[in-house]
Amino acid sequence: MKSHNLLEMLSRTVKRFPERTALSWEENDELHKLSYQRLWNMIRDFAFGLEKIGIRPGAKIAVIAENHPRWVISEFAVLSLGATSVPIHPNRHPDQIRKILRHADVTGIITDRYELLEKVKGASDLLQHSILLNGKADGSLGALQFETIIQIGQSIANEEQEWAYPSIQPLDVAVIYYPNDKTKTEKGVLLSHGNILNNLQSFLYVIPYTKHDRLLSVLNLSHPFERIAGYLAPLATGAEITYIARDANWVKASKRIKPTLFSLSPVLVHTIYEYLNKQIQSSPAKKFLFQHALRQAEKIYGLKRKGYNWSVPSSLQLHQSLSQTLLFAPLQKQLGGRVRFILSGGAPLNEKVHRFFWCINLPVVESYYLTECASVISATNLSCPQPKTAGKPLPGIELRIQADGELMIKIPQVISGYYKIPLSDTNVYTNGWISTGDHAEMDADGTLHNLRRKVELDPQKAVLPTAVHKEPMAGFSP
Known part of the structure; x- marks a missing residue:
């Protein structure tokens, strides 16, 4: 039976391969790993934490960060609440980001760059929440740390609160994409859970991913092609995704990571x-x-x-x-x-x-x-x-x-x-x-x-x- 939403798709993989590695990442010259079950638990905790601070169904939340497991956790948590993800490449010009935040009616930002919060401060009167994926948050900007949201969520999860994701329908909007084009008009492409799942299913029918694959993620997760080929397809099949540091040479890194797949741009x-x-x-x-x-x-x-x-x-x-x-x-x-x-x-x-x-x-x-x-x-x-x-x-x-x-x-x-x-x-x-x-x-x-x-x-x-x-x-x- 086909999944109704992206969370249901991931939950099925978790049930099939709870102990297999879902995500791995390099940090301090070590490769850290996160199993599918642990990934699911962190998504749940982060989701409950987001809900506690006021994220509601229909809210638009921007994810602006480099590739990392916390990016994946953040977006799935946002989607699980019936909210909408607005993925933005962190290297886009701050003026472009400010325009997107205003046009998309974004109420929350999840980012790994504190300086970005400074640059987009006041971009929209609707902005209420700022979350830093790493580093310490400065209280002057009202930003919360990733760990803080997780801790809030864990206290709620322990009370066995009901998770809202099963009620999300295929026609519900999951993502708003803003293509990086040269036009002055902001154009946010709406993609529903059903849109994405249909494309994912067609893609996997043609491209043979397996649970034994390891994909080295290079394109930023805000890229539409990476969403299907380098993000959702591996997670739908029980494969592993590996992320490396922002400043690492990804070609040389592949020698030690030993990937079986790459999803890349022609360049x-x-x-x-x-x-x-x-x-x-x-x-x-x-x-x-x-x-x-x-x-x-x-x-x-x-x-x-x-x-x-x-x-x-x-x-x-x-x-x-x-x-x-x-x-x-x-x-x-x-x-x-x-x-x-x-x-x-x-x-x-x-x-x-x-x-x-x-x-x-x-x-x-x-x-x-x-x-x-x-x-x-x-x-x-x-x-x-x-x-x-x-x-x-x-x-x-x-x-x-x-x-x-x-x-x-x-x-x-x-x-x-x-x-x-x-x-x-x-x-x-x-x-x-x-x-x-x-x-x-x-x-x-x-x-x-x-x-x-x-x-x-x-x-x-x-x-x-x-x-x-x-x-x-x-x-x-x-």
Whole structure:
């Protein structure tokens, strides 16, 4: 049976894997771990503490912090009370943050930066609560410490107070996203529990996460793609998420963390490429051996691109096996030696970069996401390299190319729209179809490629023919 809300989704994982590690983080050169049961208990305690200080259903609470288990605890606690999370990247300009706080009617801020509280002081008359995730709070700003809220909640939890989360419905708003665009108009995208859960279920149907996975979280948790790929998908499957210090080199950290998955932006995937390529170029002999090995691997790559039924000659298989043992495996150990695949969300990767990862047996799954649709729309196949594409739509998602080349999307559930802006007042939603603002081309099988922003197109170029593709729900249980 499908979960009604995000808390119910997490509670099911907790019941299945109470003692498995949910979250881990580096602090003072040590790796600390939090089990699923302990995570659940801390969410409950923090939620009861928030309720005690006055957080009520419908309240808008901003979470502005670096990646850390306390970010996860804070948001789930907020959601469990029927309140709404407003995630904001901590590196956004203070003026932008102040505008968001005002527009979203935020009544509480949860942050790991005391100086931020100083900068947004007085941003809105509605602001009543400030909570610091670490460090000491200055009474002059009325901020409370994370530990204080936990202690308040524990005293209430011991009295076996009823937790409100089972009453939260799929249509209840969970998150308000404010995209970091260049327009002066504040646009808060509303996402309900149902929106997010539907996208999460479609995503996991295509992308194989397991309870044995460990994901190194790099993108900030306020990022829409990270919410699905790097935050909720691991927690829905019993996997482990690891966070590192803000100033740590995440590529080098992966060698000691030994992740099996990454969820990254194309820029960050390119960072790994440059790091590994530097290892290859470290000596003339190593460079020569890798160049030869990669040339042979590219032949296999070419066969894989043709589809499942193309057999690989035994001579190439032998060469690839030797290359894996002598060259590729040591290179993979620079990332910990356990990476199964890398998820990339956003613009298509450079084909050279895409091909490199597949050739050294580190497949990259590329995807296209849209915040209005709760994130991931399409993804490439893990078994077959598809360079310069965004893959096929996830189950239940329908795509259409307009006559002018714009990509339109229809999702199984109704989108929630924008905060304070009725959908009828926008040109985003028409007869169930969502305007993406992106232009694309689509093959007969539904594969998206040549994605680019609509504003970047030359208006003199010929328009594309209309095409429609819907990914069937077969084998996909709601």
